[in-house]
Amino acid sequence: MAKQTLILTLWLLTGSLFTEATYYRHHRYIPHFFRYREPSTNTENLLPDVANPAPEVSQSGVPTYLEVFDPAPEVVHTIPEAFYPVPEVVHPAPETHHQTQMLQPGPEVPSPDRNRESRVFYGIMFDAGSTGTRIHIYKFIQKDPVELPVLDNEMFHAVKPGLSEYKDNPEEGGNTIRQLLKIAKKTVPEEEWGRTPVVLKATAGLRLLPVEKANALLKEVQEVFEESSFFVPENSVSIMNGANEGVLAWVTVNFLTGHLYSNTRRTVGILDLGGGSTQITFLPKSKKTIEVAPPKFSAKFNLFNKTYELYTHSYLGNGLVAARLATLGALGADGLDWKVFTSSCLPKKYREDVKFGGDSYKVSGIPGGYAGYKLCYYEVLRVVKGNFHQPYEVKGSSVFYAFSHYFDRAVQTGLVSSLGGVVEVRDFKKKAKEVCNKMTKYRAISPFLCMDMTYITCLLKEGFGFKDSTVLHLAKKVNNVETSWALGATFDFFRNFNIHQD
Template identity: 30%
Template sequence: MGIQMKALILGAAMAAIACTTIIALILSLANHQSLDQPYSTQYGIVFDAGSTHTALFLYQWLGNKENNTGIVSQKQSCDVDGDGISSYVENPPAAGESLKKCLDVAKAVIPEGQRKATPVYLGATAGMRLLRLQNQSQADSILVEVTKTIQSYPFDFRGARILSGMEEGAYGCITINYLLERFIKHTFEGLWIHPKAGTILGALDLGGASTQISFIPKDPVRVPDSAFNLQLYGYKYELYTHSYLCYGKDQALRKLQAYLHKTAGSTQFISHPCYHKGYILNVTMADLYNSPCVVKPNNFIPTAILTFSGTGNSSLCLSLMENIVNLTNCALSPDCGLDGAYQPPVNGEFFAFSAYFYTFDFLGLAPKAPLTRVVSTIETHCNKNWTTLTAENPTIKAKYLQDYCASAHYIMTILLKGYKFNDTWDQISFEKQVGDTDIGWTLGYMLNLTNMIPSEHSRAVTGVLHSQWAAQIFFIVFALFLSLLIIGILFVHDPKH
């Protein structure tokens, strides 16, 4: 081959290599696209250790956040067998043992690789608040035992503590408004936005040992101790919230029994207008007065048996409720609630849950009913005799059936005469769930805690389209081929060879 031809071929090959290299370089740098990988699912567990029972709630959310707060949903719930943990004063280790069934349920749901990163919280409410008033060391012993049990599981245990009544009320309010998308809303375009015209709903919670009311009043809260400030999804809110210890359903009905006993004189046979005619209940003095919510009488004999006999007198039952609900002695009148506590006028819509819902649901009054129908339904129910009532409700246990009349009148007393819903009754909805999620303080508590749980870093990856990648590889391979070709030509036609 002539020298000129050889030089021509080499020049052409070098030019082709340069071109393909430049094309490959352009393809490798141009038109890159970013793709967000899905965030991992994070989990959190909250135990609601109430006065009458304990429940586990398992929540989940994606690792990213919206304005520092997670978008949380309920994954699973589990009812713990037995009574509330405050009932285990004689055997604190059994309080811990009772949690194992539900911890096993949560363990089975959470992927093994994420268990150690799953935070677990236990919040005890009014039952333990009462026990702490009675015996601090017993309350501490129970918390120690439940802590031991939870720590034996492969989770990130963050503590067991007794919530304040204000926390319980405020977190319940947070739960309702989160579920109803009053804090944040998911748009059709897939974005999370703050609703412009969203009004915050109030919360009414009736437990066994305490009751809570929470809402945003029209005017600023006048008493700082009743204000609960929170920040969610980048916005700040000021709630009015108040918790009434000893005003829960069970403790209120206990106070009614104690009142009837003390006003009956020396007899141990006591008429009870809130119990249905024909119903009889025997209670020892030790059981009746085993609570700081009632004061023991001078003639207290622990083993003495008191017999309550139902008379089915609805109107008398209602009037007696004012003897156990303190509706006077308010220094800030007319801004008063129960027991002389400050309360601004109720404002907006409310969700009533827990015992509010269960009582009104049994009476067929949930989620809403006109006030006149509510009053007549309660009257009709309370005036039924026990034989008729049990025949109509054969599947309901007597310990629940006996109290619906008294519970209903108690609810009407605190809602109408205590919180003053007389003119805004139609603003109350009696609810148990929103969608598939239970209403209660635990979800609000978890939402607040996600502010303190670090979010994941962005998991975006950068790349190119498949066709662009294929072209890039072709030109790189072609450039390598030409390079090898040149080397081959030089080697074959080298005069030394």
């Protein structure tokens, strides 16, 4: 199989929609791999040849929005023929200390028309999180019918607030999706709209809502999709299972970093800290890690003709914003109209109304009291202690990629640059102390910075049980691709991984 090449450039686009950035990425890499039967030739990064499951439909005919892990019968989605075979994303050349993996040859493909021109097609994935909604528009190129498509580029845009803020006004929530679809229509050529699937997966923000309110929002999104000119597959709108979120983020990061191709099966773990939930996922080196873990703390799936069993768990209600409210004693509290929730983690003179999940909370520092790292740590510790399972081998020398709010807060405090960087767990503690003891200096950035950095420190050490020396790669992007579950979810949509929990 001939060498694949993929060019990398990055455009920064600005949009008038809300306050987030839109960016466009185009990349070309020159990886070197070897076929399983022919060590002297190159091969592709093949995704598993597994059919997509049939979407669930309720008795009433309304799509079922909640995902399940149990493998469904192998029934192919009614995706236009243009999407077969499954797209391939060519990852960058592995780091020098990683060995190249021999891969099995890909599935058989009908004889090609050698004179056929390269074909382009697209996929659209919405990430509906607790603090914002993001759209990922992927462009794929089929250069040769006998070879799998490659990821050519990605357009990304994010808006705030998240869908959960519209729990009492689903129509307005639907309007945010319409605005993002306008970007999609500017990105995807009109002649491709009818063949481009559009999918939305919601995360912790909607998981925390009452079922009827969450489903009302998802039904509204479904209607917005139906009125668009894009291809709307069955079950295109759903709430993602938390463990799927961790697994698909792990697939994305390890695929892009080349770790899935190491002969030693060396991979990196992932830590994702959203607004409403947080995930930890890694490939254990010891069977004992899975054996002594609580039920539903592992997931199996097939990838590159291998079965992976990951340690993974999503902690609902322990995302950064939810943890703020829990620290304040406000999460699940009543009397929000008159109660004021105070904390020594906040500047003494701070007093504001804070919104989360469609509710408003009166929040304040302690004017005549004390503030600082030690007092803040004790407050946060009550939220973390005893609520997390510490994996058997997490105190070892594992390497983790940490993103979302881990990355955001590290950049805001100057722990790393906007390009990311490598730190140790102890560096978060050191920076948290600095921020908490100089709240006035950092208040302009965020009055919650002390609480957030202290929570991250406590979560890593007291929650997950990491050592001070554990290495964390803080990144928003890996090789200029967003470090989220969206790319992994797009792969899964085209060719199901058969993820299921044990």
